[in-house]
Amino acid sequence: MQVNLVQGDITRQEVDAIVNAANSSLLGGGGVDGAIHRKGGPEILAECRALRASHYGRGLPTGQAVATTAGKLPARWVVHTVGPVYSATEDRAELLRDCYRNALRVAGELGARTVAFPLISSGIFGWPIDDAVRQALAVLDSAETTVEQATLVLFDAATYQSALSVRGAPA
Ligand code: AR6
Numbered sequence: 001m002q003v004n005l006v007q008g009d010i011t012r013q014e015v016d017a018i019v020n021a022a023n024s025s026l027l028g029g030g031g032v033d034g035a036i037h038r039k040g041g042p043e044i045l046a047e048c049r050a051l052r053a054s055h056y057g058r059g060l061p062t063g064q065a066v067a068t069t070a071g072k073l074p075a076r077w078v079v080h081t082v083g084p085v086y087s088a089t090e091d092r093a094e095l096l097r098d099c100y101r102n103a104l105r106v107a108g109e110l111g112a113r114t115v116a117f118p119l120i121s122s123g124i125f126g127w128p129i130d131d132a133v134r135q136a137l138a139v140l141d142s143a144e145t146t147v148e149q150a151t152l153v154l155f156d157a158a159t160y161q162s163a164l165s166v167r168g169a170p171a
Contacts, residue, residue: 002149003140005167007160010153011039016112017077018070019103021120024059024082026052026066032118032155036078040071044078063098065106077110079103083121086128093135096121100139108146116151119159129159133166 010018010032020036023029026048028037037044047068052059060066065081081099084092099120107115119136121127127135133152140150154160 001140001143001145001147003137004149004151005154005160005163006151007154007157009035009155010116010118011035011073013116013151013153014074015114015116015149015151016075017067017079017107017110017115018073018075019065019099019107019115019117019120020078020080021083021118021123021125022060022080024061026056026060026080029124031123036073040069040073040078043069043071048080063095063102065099065102067106067110075116077107077112079106079115081120083125083127086121086126093131096127096132096135097139100136101143104139104143104145104147104150112147114149114151115147116153118153118155119163122159129162130166133163137167 084095122132
């Protein structure tokens with residue numbers, strides 16, 4: 001799979017599926033989650049509510065992933081995943097990598113060829129940027145999948161520059 005880093009807003013990505021850094025409630029929040037629901041419209045929330053009423057009565061567990069429509073967004077699907085809250089005393093990196101693995105698996109099962117990811121857990125959930133990039137690339141760079149292209153979308157210039165340095169690409 002080809003892995004690209006871009007600076008931008010994930011809601012504008014012209015890809016088959018975008019990944020949402022959601023919370024277990026699946027009912028929206030701030031950050032990228034808020035932006036996706038705001039721009040995607042109420043269809044996404046309606047499907048999230050249906051998921052809560054059926055398979056995910058207790059919410060979506062951390063590290064797992066589930067898809068809905070992307071509503072009015074250019075993408076066809078939103079794959080919701082729940083990153084771990086960063087902890088300085090407990091290593092939760094495996095759960096963070098699970099988010100990328102499971103979101104990619106769900107996207108592949110849907111038939112998505114192109115998938116955009118935000119830098120999961122690196123905002124409200126407090127994961128240090130450089131390590132968040134390392135965990136994302138550890139999964140994406142070695143993934144065995146039918147997805148052909150993954151784009152890691154970094155929201156601001158500083159995060160994008162950090163991601164380029166972590167990858168060792170010229171800035
Ligand atoms: N496009 C791309 N990246 C974005 C966008 C955007 N439109 N907006 C923010 N980011 P966060 P988390 C970046 O906080 O840390 C929500 O309330 C942001 O700069 O969205 O996993 C959920 O409901 C950061 O680098 O997600 C959960 O409760 C990255 O996306 C909680 O926040 C992730 O930041 C999840 O926290």
